[in-house]
Amino acid sequence: MNDSQSSDGSASAREATETACWSCDGTVDVRALFCHTCGKIQPCRPTDHFTRLGLKPQFELDPDELERQYIGFQRRFHPDRFATAPATEKTHSLQHATALNEAYAVLGSSQSRALHLLEVHNPELKNDASTTIDDPELLILVMEMREALASAETAGQIAEVIDAATEAIEECQSGLTKAFAADELDLAQSLAARLSYLDKISDEARLKARSHLN
Amino acid sequence: MTLLDIHEPGETPVPHARDDVAVGIDLGTTNSLVAYSSQTSPEVLRSGRDGASLVPSVVAYLDDARPLVGVDARNQLLENPDRVVSSIKRLMGRGAGDLKTLAGTLPYQIAEDPDGGDGANKSDRMVRLKVAGRTLTPVEISATILDHLRERAEQALGKVVTRAVVTVPAYFDDAARTATRDAARIAGLEVLRLVNEPTAAALAYGLDKKAEGTYAVYDLGGGTFDISILRMHMGVFQVVATGGDAALGGDDFDHVIAEKFLAERKLKHGAESLSSEEVKLALATARLAKECLTDQDSGEWHVEVGGVTTQHVLSQSELEAAIAPLVERTMEICRATLADADVTAKDLAGVVLVGGSTRVPLVRSQVAALFQCEPLSDINPEEVVALGAALQAEALTQGSDMLLLDVTPLSLGIETMGGLIEKVVPRNTAIPVARGQEFTTYQDGQTAMAIHVVQGEREMVDQNRSLARFELTGIPPMVAGAARILVTYSVDADGLLTVSAREETTGTEQEVSVKPSYGIDEDELATMLRDSMVHAREDMTERLLVEARVEAERALLALDSALAVDGDLLEKKERDNIETGVAVVRQAMQGDDRDPINEAVEALDEAVHHFAEQRMDRGIRDALTGVTVDQLDENMKEPT
Numbered sequence: 052m053n054d055s056q057s058s059d060g061s062a063s064a065r066e067a068t069e070t071a072c073w074s075c076d077g078t079v080d081v082r083a084l085f086c087h088t089c090g091k092i093q094p095c096r097p098t099d100h101f102t103r104l105g106l107k108p109q110f111e112l113d114p115d116e117l118e119r120q121y122i123g124f125q126r127r128f129h130p131d132r133f134a135t136a137p138a139t140e141k142t143h144s145l146q147h148a149t150a151l152n153e154a155y156a157v158l159g160s161s162q163s164r165a166l167h168l169l170e171v172h173n174p175e176l177k178n179d180a181s182t183t184i185d186d187p188e189l190l191i192l193v194m195e196m197r198e199a200l201a202s203a204e205t206a207g208q209i210a211e212v213i214d215a216a217t218e219a220i221e222e223c224q225s226g227l228t229k230a231f232a233a234d235e236l237d238l239a240q241s242l243a244a245r246l247s248y249l250d251k252i253s254d255e256a257r258l259k260a261r262s263h264l265n
Numbered sequence: 266m267t268l269l270d271i272h273e274p275g276e277t278p279v280p281h282a283r284d285d286v287a288v289g290i291d292l293g294t295t296n297s298l299v300a301y302s303s304q305t306s307p308e309v310l311r312s313g314r315d316g317a318s319l320v321p322s323v324v325a326y327l328d329d330a331r332p333l334v335g336v337d338a339r340n341q342l343l344e345n346p347d348r349v350v351s352s353i354k355r356l357m358g359r360g361a362g363d364l365k366t367l368a369g370t371l372p373y374q375i376a377e378d379p380d381g382g383d384g385a386n387k388s389d390r391m392v393r394l395k396v397a398g399r400t401l402t403p404v405e406i407s408a409t410i411l412d413h414l415r416e417r418a419e420q421a422l423g424k425v426v427t428r429a430v431v432t433v434p435a436y437f438d439d440a441a442r443t444a445t446r447d448a449a450r451i452a453g454l455e456v457l458r459l460v461n462e463p464t465a466a467a468l469a470y471g472l473d474k475k476a477e478g479t480y481a482v483y484d485l486g487g488g489t490f491d492i493s494i495l496r497m498h499m500g501v502f503q504v505v506a507t508g509g510d511a512a513l514g515g516d517d518f519d520h521v522i523a524e525k526f527l528a529e530r531k532l533k534h535g536a537e538s539l540s541s542e543e544v545k546l547a548l549a550t551a552r553l554a555k556e557c558l559t560d561q562d563s564g565e566w567h568v569e570v571g572g573v574t575t576q577h578v579l580s581q582s583e584l585e586a587a588i589a590p591l592v593e594r595t596m597e598i599c600r601a602t603l604a605d606a607d608v609t610a611k612d613l614a615g616v617v618l619v620g621g622s623t624r625v626p627l628v629r630s631q632v633a634a635l636f637q638c639e640p641l642s643d644i645n646p647e648e649v650v651a652l653g654a655a656l657q658a659e660a661l662t663q664g665s666d667m668l669l670l671d672v673t674p675l676s677l678g679i680e681t682m683g684g685l686i687e688k689v690v691p692r693n694t695a696i697p698v699a700r701g702q703e704f705t706t707y708q709d710g711q712t713a714m715a716i717h718v719v720q721g722e723r724e725m726v727d728q729n730r731s732l733a734r735f736e737l738t739g740i741p742p743m744v745a746g747a748a749r750i751l752v753t754y755s756v757d758a759d760g761l762l763t764v765s766a767r768e769e770t771t772g773t774e775q776e777v778s779v780k781p782s783y784g785i786d787e788d789e790l791a792t793m794l795r796d797s798m799v800h801a802r803e804d805m806t807e808r809l810l811v812e813a814r815v816e817a818e819r820a821l822l823a824l825d826s827a828l829a830v831d832g833d834l835l836e837k838k839e840r841d842n843i844e845t846g847v848a849v850v851r852q853a854m855q856g857d858d859r860d861p862i863n864e865a866v867e868a869l870d871e872a873v874h875h876f877a878e879q880r881m882d883r884g885i886r887d888a889l890t891g892v893t894v895d896q897l898d899e900n901m902k903e904p905t
């Protein structure tokens with residue numbers, strides 16, 4: 052509980068920390084979601100997805116906690132809570148709810164969570180997910196899996212490809228946990244790229260398994 | 266008004282609640298309903314005449330008079346088939362060009378486009394119907410049904426109704442959603458929220474039957490099919506995936522049966538050409554056959570065309586064989602949606618049946634087989650959507666802890682080079698959502714860029730629904746590829762899309778923002794709203810009468826309770842005066858004119874004035890009795 056309060060590593064800490072409430076003109080913290088004076092919903096301000104959902108900016112994530120935080124925030128901010136409110140409050144609520152959905156979607160997948168965490172560490176990076184593979188070992192792995200999938204004919208053979216992809220994905224994920232914990236961002240970046248390719252193959256294999264069933 | 270001010274000292278007067286109430290409306294292809302909920306117990310509002318909950322979604326246009334809606338309109342089908350419109354929901358947001366793709370013979374007479382525009386424009390324009398010499402859009406016809414539902418609610422509740430949650434098929438596209446919202450506006454209703462029908466049904470099950478876990482909602486209505494997979498937990502309703510077909514429903518069963526009958530005639534009498542009236546009657550017969558065969562093994566029906574009547578025998582198994590391909594189509598969609606949700610039938614806590622067409626035995630048995638469990642229909646499948654909508658209307662206006670998280674049913678994309686589509690918001694994305702995509706110019710000095718917004722799952726533009734075309738102009742001339750144009754798609758909680766585009770590299774940002782239109786432009790809509798105001802004036806008289814009655818009723822209630830407490834303050838003469846006043850009010854309330862009601866209430870108010878003052882005095886005296894001066898001072902210090 053206390054940990055989330057003491058997340059002082061934020062790069063924007065030196066920027067203005069207070070602003071005026073749009074409704075009552077009272078002073079509010081820029082991070083405030085509701086005005087302390089009049090209680091009105093405050094505009095949705097840019098922040099990273101972890102902060103948005105009140106989570107620690109780390110790769111490891113308990114899915115139940117993500118769910119809990121997301122639902123908890125949506126309960127307060129969803130447009131249904133502001134259905135009879137004035138237009139300004141409706142707009143703020145819509146923007147908060149939109150940002151919460153985006154945060155939930157990005158953090159929900161380990162691959163996009165890894166890329167986002169890299170961005171949090173290095174804002175210059177800006178998600179330049181390169182389309183070429185420069186890691187020769189990854190290149191071979193991807194090619195092998197693709198061939199296996201292309202030649203898989205029985206449900207069992209497709210399942211083997213899915214299992215192999217799943218194993219490689221899990222290995223990648225634990226690698227990412229360690230890399231981020233040790234602040235080895237270059238390693239994290241190459242693992243994130245690897246995860247992207249593995250996710251794609253896994254999706255293709257599942258698709259093939261599904262059409263095989265029908 | 267003094268009467269209303271009467272309250273015990275120290276007691277807070279009833280907060281001035283809004284007098285109008287919010288209802289839930291299920292605007293269906295075949296039948297529509299309106300429901301109201303208070304204290305999370307929803308109730309379908311019934312006809313004051315026969316107690317029926319369903320309003321057939323049928324409108325009849327007779328000479329000059331106000332259009333008839335519901336049973337009265339349906340009763341005109343035999344006598345005036347050319348003046349009766351049904352199943353109008355199938356045409357909501359549809360362009361004239363879409364009609365070609367609607368299978369079967371249409372029981373509508375389509376109006377020629379007065380502008381006679383070129384082919385492309387023609388299909389973009391919303392279809393118009395010719396009914397009894399009038400040219401009408403599906404939006405106007407739907408507005409007439411909504412207006413009728415609003416009136417029913419006002420009569421049942423004795424209150425003014427101005428706000429509603431209106432349900433739409435989950436698989437409705439942007440055009441059909443916008444058209445529905447506009448129809449409600451014309452009917453004088455503010456739409457608090459458009460809610461997807463299966464989600465509304467889940468809400469009713471979750472809140473009423475306390476259903477928890479992952480459920481599938483199989484919703485087969487008159488003209489649309491939806492399947493939604495939802496997670497329901499502690500008042501949170503999270504849609505995981507949704508699928509469907511906005512042009513597949515029980516109506517299609519009727520079409521198949523009617524076609525079977527007509528094919529049998531053809532064998533005996535050769536080819537015939539049917540008028541749109543004869544088509545309507547043949548469909549009505551087919552519908553009857555379908556309904557009878559729900560609990561009957563076989564039957565015999567008659568079809569009349571050109572004065573020649575033929576007999577047709579149909580058994581339940583023949584019916585099932587005829588509709589089997591349609592039912593199988595819904596099963597395919599179910600399988601695909603389960604896969605989208607990444608669940609199997611075993612992961613589900615249950616499957617809920619919604620919509621009148623789920624009464625068909627073949628549908629029930631197929632659903633049970635696919636989902637490997639007995640489907641739930643504890644809440645009447647024809648009423649459950651309206652009940653859920655009413656619960657949501659209550660939640661939105663009275664506050665609630667419930668949370669409804671829905672998704673986009675169809676992918677939203679943008680046309681790129683070669684007629685291909687780039688998806689901007691994939692289907693089953695949680696709403697509200699905003700996603701951006703960056704584009705650049707492909708010619709040196711290019712100052713404008715055309716943006717084509719499409720909705721659907723197919724790869725090529727012409728296989729999907731075109732929602733909007735617009736142009737971003739004023740891009741500063743640059744070399745090809747230097748401009749950065751950010752196109753953003755935003756879908757709100759009603760599932761409605763707004764698209765904006767902006768050139769980002771230059772200080773002089775050009776921005777356009779459009780809401781897709783569906784073939785009715787703003788001018789036309791303004792005219793419809795104006796026309797509806799003319800009718801609204803007539804309606805307004807009615808409404809003011811309702812209001813006057815409600816106000817009078819409330820005054821009488823307040824007086825009753827005041828008399829019960831302080832009646833002893835009255836002298837005989839004064840009491841007689843008040844009783845006469847009450848009688849006058851009651852009599853005025855019987856009439857259809859609001860002025861006498863208001864006058865009578867004012868007169869009564871006058872007669873009660875002295876009594877009200879005496880009550881006030883007694884109230885203060887009572888409050889002071891037994892209070893010492895010290896205590897009084899003490900009391901004075903604290904603001905009350």
Ligand SMILES: [Zn+2]
Binds near residue numbers: 072075076077086088
């Ligand atoms: Zn404030």
